[in-house]
Amino acid sequence: MYKYVIKGGNPLVGEVEIGGAKNAALAIVTAAIMTDETVLLENIPDVSDTNVLLEAISVIGATVERIDRHTARINGSTIGSVSVDYEFIKKIRASYYLLGALLGKYKHAEVPLPGGCNIGSRPIDQHLKGFRALGATVDINYGMIMAEAEHLHGAHIYLDMVSVGATINIMMAAALAEGSTIIENAAKEPHVVDVANFLNAMGANIKGAGTDVIRIKGVKKLHKVQYTIVPDMIEAGTFMCAAAATKGDVLIKDIIPKHLEAISAKLAEIGCDVIEFDDAIRVSAKKRLGKTHVKTLPYPGFPTDMQPQIGATLALARGTSIVTESIFENRFKYCDELARMGANIKVEGNSAIIDGVESLKGARISAPDLRAGAALVIAGMSAEGITIVDDIVYILRGYERFAEKLRGLGADIQQVSEEKEIQKFRLQVS
Ligand code: UD1
Numbered sequence: 001m002y003k004y005v006i007k008g009g010n011p012l013v014g015e016v017e018i019g020g021a022k023n024a025a026l027a028i029v030t031a032a033i034m035t036d037e038t039v040l041l042e043n044i045p046d047v048s049d050t051n052v053l054l055e056a057i058s059v060i061g062a063t064v065e066r067i068d069r070h071t072a073r074i075n076g077s078t079i080g081s082v083s084v085d086y087e088f089i090k091k092i093r094a095s096y097y098l099l100g101a102l103l104g105k106y107k108h109a110e111v112p113l114p115g116g117c118n119i120g121s122r123p124i125d126q127h128l129k130g131f132r133a134l135g136a137t138v139d140i141n142y143g144m145i146m147a148e149a150e151h152l153h154g155a156h157i158y159l160d161m162v163s164v165g166a167t168i169n170i171m172m173a174a175a176l177a178e179g180s181t182i183i184e185n186a187a188k189e190p191h192v193v194d195v196a197n198f199l200n201a202m203g204a205n206i207k208g209a210g211t212d213v214i215r216i217k218g219v220k221k222l223h224k225v226q227y228t229i230v231p232d233m234i235e236a237g238t239f240m241c242a243a244a245a246t247k248g249d250v251l252i253k254d255i256i257p258k259h260l261e262a263i264s265a266k267l268a269e270i271g272c273d274v275i276e277f278d279d280a281i282r283v284s285a286k287k288r289l290g291k292t293h294v295k296t297l298p299y300p301g302f303p304t305d306m307q308p309q310i311g312a313t314l315a316l317a318r319g320t321s322i323v324t325e326s327i328f329e330n331r332f333k334y335c336d337e338l339a340r341m342g343a344n345i346k347v348e349g350n351s352a353i354i355d356g357v358e359s360l361k362g363a364r365i366s367a368p369d370l371r372a373g374a375a376l377v378i379a380g381m382s383a384e385g386i387t388i389v390d391d392i393v394y395i396l397r398g399y400e401r402f403a404e405k406l407r408g409l410g411a412d413i414q415q416v417s418e419e420k421e422i423q424k425f426r427l428q429v430s
Contacts, residue, residue: 001393002392002396002417003390003416003417004380004388004395004413004414004415004416005387005389005421005426006377006386006387007412007413007425007429008360008382008384008387008412009383010246010410011247011248011249012243012246012248012406012409012410013249013410014251014408015251015252016250016251016408016409017254018236018239018252019043019045019070019231019232019235019400020042020043020044020070020228020229020231020232021045021190021191021232021235022049022050023164023189023191024191024194024230025041025044025045025229026049026053026097027097027168027172027191028194028198028227028229029044030053030057030101031172031195031199032076033079033102034176034199034202034222035076035203035222036076037077037222037223037224039202039224039225039226041072041074041227041228042226042227042228043070043071043231044070044071044072045235045398046069046400046401047398047399048091048396049092052088053092053095054074055088056085056088056089056095057076059085059088060081060083061078061079061080062075062076063075063077079106082102084110084112086112089111090112090114093114093122093165094114096124096127096169097169099145100127100170100171103149103152104152104175104176105176107150109147110145110146110147111144111145112144113140113143113145126159126161126163127166128147129160129166130166130169130183131147131170134153134154134173135149135153135177136173137149151177151178152173152178153177154218156181157181157182158185159184159185162188162212162298164187164191166187168191170183171183171192171195171196171199171216172195174216174218175216176204177216177218178218179217180215180216180217181216182215183216184213186208186211186214187299188212188298188299188300190230191230192210193209193230195209196210196214201227202222202223203219203221204216204222205217205219230256230259231256233256234305234398235398235400236259236260237303238309238374238378238399239252239283239405240252240260240274241267241306241310241375242409243283244270244272244283244289244313245312245316245378245381245382246381246382246411247285248285248409249283249285250282250283250409251282252280253279254279255279255280255281256279257278257279261300262300262301263302263303263306263310266294266302267283269290270290270291270313271289272284272285273285273286288316288317288318288358289314289316289317289318290317291314291317291319291321292314293321294307294314294321294324296324297326297327304326305371308331308334308371309375311334311335311354311375312338312378314356315344315345315354315356315360315379316356316382318356319355320353320354320355320356321353321354321356323354324350325350325351329350331369332347333372334375335352337363337366337368337376340365341360341361341363341365341380341383341387342383343357359384361383361384361385362380362386362387363387364390365379367389367391367392367394367395368391369394370397373392374402380413381413386426392415
């Protein structure tokens with residue numbers, strides 16, 4: 001099993017380039033099979049989640065040609081099956097996008113119920129409600145979701161809660177339905193907008209993405225396109241917190257600063273210098289940071305996917321911070337691990353009460369999920385001594401060359417697979 005071994009204490013200094021957004025890529029790779037023409041996708045992050053999905057679409061027959069690490073040519077005309085194998089799907093939650101894409105194109109999809117990070121109960125009732133409103137019959141048999149329709153037709157759909165996945169999934173199916181669809185209470189996340197832009201570039205007619213009302217006029221078919229995936233705001237935000245927590249000075253490049261405003265504002269509030277450029281942000285921290293309160297909300301609020309990283313940062317800040325999670329109920333598993341490093345954190349209901357300590361101590365800890373894992377790496381880099389983060393398979397799902405990028409900023413971090421490599425690392429850094 002892979003792990004990171006980290007010697008903490010180095011402030012992160014330098015420049016880092018951010019890759020394409022994992023969550024946009026997962027939807028866009030899937031949407032690419034909705035045309036029979038060839039789609040060229042650029043800026044696909046080379047992380048295990050997108051790689052598993054590329055493999056899944058090739059297993060149902062799509063032609064996937066990897067041109068380089070971040071570019072792929074996808075052709076959906078060769079798809080021979082609308083039934084997706086559980087082996088691929090259990091690993092990634094975004095497999096549910098295959099439902100919207102296959103249902104839109106073939107009016108028939110069979111996809112196992114998704115897996116993914118265990119951060120709480122993650123129902124997909126709103127996705128299914130949307131498909132039914134578009135005229136599909138949806139049944140669940142032995143863990144398999146079967147969606148089928150003679151014709152998909154436009155509908156007026158009001159989402160009960162703001163859901164990124166449901167918004168994108170309904171948008172994909174409705175793009176090839178007959179007539180007009182309106183999605184109300186839609187998610188406004190940058191990756192929702194990116195998927196709408198991608199579908200429009202393929203010939204769809206989608207208006208209003210980025211607001212809470214999305215209007216879709218169905219078209220008969222979609223066509224080829226060359227498209228570049230938007231930068232990953234969560235990878236960028238993670239490096240921003242890493243710069244803050246280690247009292248470093250990092251220029252985070254190839255990003256859209258507007259997408260990061262909630263994070264920039266919080267870091268500025270606790271005492272970081274945050275400077276925005278056209279496509280970069282510089283975050284530096286010269287002194288011990290201060291407390292704040294954070295509540296996760298749908299975009300443009302503070303992202304739930306950044307909650308553990310800001311929590312780890314606040315574990316070292318002066319004063320008492322309260323971090324409230326309002327999207328997923330099980331996102332505080334990292335707090336127990338931080339406590340093992342000396343953090344003073346108490347979780348009550350959906351809030352973590354964090355009494356900042358002056359220093360954390362290295363420990364052997366385990367990544368409970370993707371973003372919590374990244375938060376523990378931040379803690380390890382800010383702590384005294386050696387930290388070993390086990391189960392980094394979660395982190396590799398969403399961060400490309402994470403250790404390498406952090407080393408480029410001066411961190412002492414190695415990805416290892418065997419215990420004896422940990423000893424070697426200890427000798428090297430001592
Ligand atoms: C996506 C992101 C994930 C991020 C989340 C919130 C991907 C692959 N994943 O997940 O990283 O943390 O958005 O920004 O893009 N809900 C329902 N019924 C539904 C759908 C959602 O009750 O049918 C609830 C969920 O349990 C959750 C909330 O709505 O409490 C938001 O979930 P949603 O936005 O759908 O998250 P995902 O799309 O799964």
